[in-house]
Ligand code: SF4
C-alpha cells in the first residue's frame with residue numbers, strides 16, 4: 001500500500017496544473033512533531049511506501065529528518081519533486097537519510113514550453129541538473145510527465161529521454177482538472193486521444209526496459225491485458241483501496257484529484273480514518289454506476305474516480321466518461 005503526503009504548500013515554481021494551488025506555506029501545516037506522529041501511524045496501518053511531495057517538499061526545513069524517521073521505522077520513503085533544488089549536496093543528503101527514489105517532473109523536452117508551464121524561466125535547466133545529480137551519486141530517480149493536449153506528442157520521446165538519462169521509470173499522469181488545473185480543463189485529452197495514447201504507451205512498454213506507468217488512466221490495465229501483456233500492476237485506480245493522500249494541513253483524501261476529505265490526522269488517527277471513513281468504505285465496494293458498473297474490467301481498472309466526480313457533479317461512483325466503454 002502506498003500513501004502520499006503533501007508535506008507543504010510552499011513551492012518555488014508556479015505550475016499551471018497544480019492540484020494544490022501551491023505557492024505560499026499554509027499556517028495550518030503539520031509541524032515536525034505532528035508529521036512524525038503521522039509517519040508512525042502510517043507504518044502501523046500497514047503502508048509500505050510513503051511519498052513525500054508538496055508543493056515542493058525540499059522547501060520544508062525538516063524534510064531530511066522526516067525522511068530519515070520514515071526509513072528508520074521501516075517505511076520506504078520516496079520524494080515527489082520538481083527537481084530544481086536537487087544540487088549534488090542535496091542528492092547526497094537524500095541518499096544518506098534513506099530515500100529510495102525521487103520522482104522528478106518533466107513535461108516537455110522543449111525548454112521554453114516546459115518553463116512556461118512550470119512558471120519559471122530556469123525550470124528546465126535546473127530540473128535536468130537535478131536528474132543528473134541524482135544519477136551521478138547513484139540515487140534512483142524516475143521522470144513524471146503530466147500529459148495534456150499541448151504535449152501529448154512528446155510522451156514517447158520523453159520515455160526515450162528517460163532511458164537515455166538513466167531514469168528507472170517514466171510515470172505518465174493524465175490531467176484531471178483539480179486546483180489550478182481547472183483553469184486548463186480544455187487541455188484534457190478527448191476519449192479517442194486518450195485511448196490511442198494509452199495504446200502507444202503500452203506498445204512502448206514492450207520495447208523498453210524501464211517501467212512506464214500511466215497514472216490517473218486506469219484503463220491501461222484493460223488495454224495491456226487485451227494486448228496479452230503480463231502487467232506488474234493488478235489494479236488501475238488505487239484511490240481508497242490501496243492508496244490515499246494527506247494534505248499539508250492533515251486532511252486525508254482518497255487521491256489528490258478527488259477532493260473529498262475523509263478526516264484530519266490532527267484530531268483522528270490516520271489508521272482510524274483509513275479503516276472507517278465512509279468515503280473509503282464506499283470506494284471499496286467497487287459498486288460503480290453506468291458502464292463501469294457492468295464492465296468486466298471493473299475490479300482491475302475501476303475507472304478514474306476523480307474524473308468521474310469532476311464530470312458528474314461530484315459523484316465519484318459514476319462511470320468514467322473518458323473510457324471508450326463509456327455510454328456517453
Ligand atoms: S481517482 Fe484513481 S485513477 Fe483517478 S487520479 Fe485518483 S488514483 Fe488516479
Ligand code: SF4
Nearest residue numbers: 292295301303323325
Ligand atoms: S468502463 Fe470503467 S471499469 Fe471498464 S474499462 Fe472503462 S473505465 Fe475501466
